[in-house]
Amino acid sequence: MALGAAGVAALLLATVFTGVTGDTNSDDVTALNTFYTTLNSPSQLTNWVPQNGDPCGQSWLGVTCSGSRVITIKVPGMGLNGTLGYNMNLLTELSELDVSNNNLGGSDIPYNLPPNLERLNLNKNNFIGTLPYSISQMSTLQYLNLGHNQLSDINVVFDQLTNLTTLDLSYNSFSGTLPESFSNMTSLSTLYLQNNQFTGTIDVLTDLPLTELNVANNQFSGSIPDKLKSINNLQTHGNSFSNSPAPAAMEPPSDTPPSRRPSPSRTPSSSKNNSSPSQGSDTDNGGSDGKSSKVGGAAVAGIVISLVVVGALVAFFLIKRKAMRRQQGGDLEKNKRLSPLASGKINQLRPIRSISLSPTGKELKNNVSMNLKPPSRIELHKFSDENDPTNKPATKKVNLSSIRATAYTVADLQVATESFSADNLVGEGSFGRVYRAQLSDQKVLAVKKINFSAIPDHPSDFFIKLVANVAKLNHPNLSELDGYCSEHGQCLLAYEFYKNGCLHDLLHLSDGNSRSLSWNNRVKIALGSARALEYLHEIYSPSIIHKNFKSSNILLDDELNPHISDCGFAELIPNQELQESDDNSGYRAPEATMSGQYSQKSDVYSFGVVMLELLTGRKAFDSSQPRSQQSLVRWATPQLHDIDLLDQMVDPALEGLYPAKSLSRFADAIALCVQPEPEFRPPMSEVVQSLVRLVQRSSMGAGLSSERNSCRFDESGDHTF
Template sequence: MAKASLGWFRQASGMASVSFTGAVMLLMATAFLGVTADTTSDDVTALNTFYTTLNSPSPLTNWVAQNGDPCGQSWLGITCSGSRVITIKLPSMGLQGTLGYNMNILTALVELDVSNNNLGGSDIPYNLPPNLERLNLENNSFSGTLPYSISQMSSLKYLNIGHNQLSGINVMFNQLTNLTTLDLSDNKFSGTLPDSLSSVTSLTMLHLQNNQFTGTIDVLSDLPLTDLNVENNQLSGAIPDKLKGISNLQISGNSFSNSPAPSSPPSTASQSPPRQPSKGNPGNSNKNPSIASNGDDGSDGGDGGGGGRSSKVGGGAVAGIVISVVVLGAMVAFFLIKRKSMRDQRGGDPEKNEPLTLRPIASGKFNQLRAISIVSPTAKEGLQKTVSMNLKPPSKIDLHKSFDESDPTDKPVKAKKIDLSSIRATAYTVADLQMATESFSANNLIGEGSFGRVYRAEISDNKVLAVKKINLSALLSNPSDFFIHLVAKISKLNHPNLSELDGYCSEHGQYLLAYEFYMNGSLHDFLHLSDGYNKTLSWNNRVKIALGSARALEYMHETCSPSVIHKNFKSSNILLDNELNPHVSDCGFAELIPNQELQESDENSGYRAPEVTMSGQYSQKSDVYSFGVVMLELLTGRKAFDRSQPWPQQSLVRWATPQLHDIDALDQMVDPALEGLYPAKSLSRFADAIALCVQPEPEFRPPMSEVVQSLVRLVQRSSMGSVLSCDSNSRRYDDTGDYAF
């Protein structure tokens, strides 16, 4: 009995042991499943930040400001696929605040809907999720401009930012070929419709109503639209025939004409009704009024057969003579203008809308006449007007100006007056800035750049600015108009990595620009001036500066329309804020650059691309070269050109380029101040990007968008994800502004 009891006890113990083991295995399996279900850390970080910028609203159940598991804990409005967040839908939740500054790390997100809330009060952050297919920000309070990062959302199908307070469109639509729905209605947009809209070849619904758009809608004529609403704007011109067949077309509240866009001015059409071409003048439907009158008299002739026929023949003869004169005149105009364009190497007068179009080419010479259009070709008056316009001497030429076919600054800067109200900057008086700088005291002098001295200015509200005094009087005959034109262009540039224009002053022969003041000075000073105050730039911060500067150039080259070439990109023009975010300065100054003193200075010689040194030809690719030199400075800690070095090492590019693909030599090149604290793979990829940028042949250098992507991949592969969200909209850093791997 005892043995039986003992056997039963052992059996029971064995069963208990098995049960216990099974339970442990079950718990382990559950734990394992829980781990695999956890949301990706980047997605958690982005949603934590988003929750904080929304002021931690209570309606968002299960959301937390730190850590958490959005996918496993069923956060309100969040849908996941595996461990990735794929949709955020929070419409009509009464939310306030704004979007998170680091939402670009939500790389699996395909839909973001925060419509019908009270978000905004400032610009839409440019760090939006890059792979969105649907973005709905309708009916919020966003102001400022539509961020350029939307330009690169090639998967985007639906974009609705209607009913906000946006006033600018920094978006190029060329890559948005999948976009089918675009709603920009009920905002404060103005100006003409972007030309790049014509590239949105899948667009079927476009709502632009209740804005202040001007110009024509011709750019929309080839789109497959079925729903177009442009009501209550300031649009004009004719409605293209292709748009008249749209099933849902709403155009009221504009100044459209009722006829389709004419191929030639409608002056004659309104004076005589259309008529069938006669046998004596086949196909001539564009008649001068006097010719039409002759034809009518002849064809109506019921008074006498002979009289009618005589008049008809006379009309045809006159028409033939006039046409011959027109053709001969056009040929004469063609050769005169061709000869004149060859002699002057400059053509056209933009003030007069001359039909002559000239295009500079890389050699510095020009293509000859590209097209001649003659207004009212059979009208003597129209012919005389056109020929006289074509023969008008070109406007004054800056003999020191250099040209490039991709340089948008080659056009003469003259022309129509600028509407000062369109300038997005404060108009200061000289007295204001004198007081703020203590009469431009030497104590407030903080630097001297290519275009003038820069002073520290403390405005009455304790706002600190950097005021640049520009001397234009030696360069131009009418510096005041030129300066206002320059300010208008610069004020349109809007990117977190550009130096922000705060205001300007044009009084009493004084030309001043006021920019945001950046405490850490320039990258050049940070790298090359050892005053015992500046701390060493860590590797992460160097990569951050390179990436931010690259994004600034990408914006100027590939987002701005027309594109903007910097021409003077160098480390002294990269300013650093408190968090060591870069802000590129002197943007939009390209028209002042072709200047012998500037081109021949030692400081700039190290940044100049070979083609600029040889021919003075600037382009986007010469900017890419200069950017590569700045990357070399970040890598080595050396100056772009340094006479204190032995001759073979004076030019940084000449010394460093042969060593960029030699691992051992590369380690020896690195700035000693880094003390070896950098990842070897990250260093190698950084060197690869430099090698591409500083190639001597411009055609082999990559566009800035590719440089940006290579740096982004470098960051991602080096576990430096936090660097991707470092920009002027990102104000969350540790005390040192640094990041650990």
């Protein structure tokens, strides 16, 4: 009996202990398991395991918990390699992530960072390329250290980072001017930008509450604003400022960490003579009787008088010459103002921004034997005024080694596609045919063979511009560019291959191979596609209009996540050709149909049409339907606000498995997007928010919990699938 009582006591004690520690939240376990795997399962992370486990209950090294949630991960200086996990966004309670002073990277910083971080430290790693724009939405962030990496592009809008107090971007390869949104970091006190290639002025920093600023060793120019000169810890040397402070004021404070001190190799020399030539000693002139000074003064006066006389004569002849030209009706200045060439508008080419990446490319990292194309630069000629004899041909050089994509040879892709055989043809669109390509390591790509028949001049120049721009795009719902080929007159782009094909085929082909899309999956596809367009319109700079958004350009991966293709292509094809394309019939906004002019709002209209396809299962335009039903928008719009008619419109393949409120709100979003007047259509950011609210307010999770592919939404209202 006593043993029984002892056993009960032990059991109660164990229960209490379990209640205190608790099992770690399943999402946190999943994220940390993935993180451990992407770090190549390092033994120095004691107690970590690649599957299951209990980070909070088993005291994983560097992990701190509160209850069942992981709140900090701090593993600096542990010789870790690999990268961050792709699903770190599941760590919704994580406030601090410190992986500094390791060997992580060799690729971009993943997009799915923990959304509610207060401190993020990736200092002294090997991350390359572009910052993920998801940082733009981390409004709780207070400390961000990305110093000492190989990052090259700021793809972040800082408008929401009003709590950020410390930002370190030092010792990277950032270039271009500082983003205007820097001015919105109203709590920023410490900013390190040293040892990059920033250009332009630092005026955008004027009104920030900075107490420490280091912009040394960049390519800044202009003047230092007076407000910034009052900063005690100010370092500006190694630039081209017109009013730099004295060198002594630029020395870093004694408590500045070594990682933030300017590089000795780029510090200006201090060996100049400190004495001014005009400040001679008394002994130099002590024996003078003053005569030489008088003679020198007379000589100077004579020179000044001569210059005044010459200047007057020159001015007289210039005035007389101008008067004669006016009499002859030949006012050259007026003609120049009227000349379209003189206005400079014809020379305004969109600049190609440099994208830095690992020069080896993705394929070499995976030990794939691919021959990289040898040329490192290609010249793009700007338009010029041929009538100006002083004009010299201007060129813009694109560094191919800086493009974030593998350079394949034609031979590589011919082997992978079996000489672009018809058996490997998977599609044909506005810009060319797409072939399935299988590389020697069994990796499968989709190779797009660009048709440049619509571009009469310099197709290779346009192609390099295309590659440079497309490789710069970075969003999980965009089709990822893997590589390119530009040789022997061929222009080829290689993308990740998505096994589930495009949304159009999954919705409309009845070949027995397509599987039915659940309501949750349709919402998932709509939301992911909306986020992609939001990125192109409102996050990426300069903004991009897709112009060719349709269900056949929405590719689906194994988990039915959407990936938008053909982004960045439309600028190379005239609006008129897009307008006349039968493939776009049904997706074109009224104003685009009438005038051939496309805008962000015409993309919004096209997105609304795709939502209608998801809702009804019908094609955007179907000539096999009765005439009144051929245009999906015309047929569906009058029924969107009638609940009875709306139910009748729903795709029969859903078999009634959808929440009524969710359906109604989905229809409301469609109605806004397909309004005939572009000014009444919402921006994509509002469409995204309406879809997020749709999920939050509906009973999708409860009503469809039995579905294998149902959506999950976290407590913050953000979506995870």
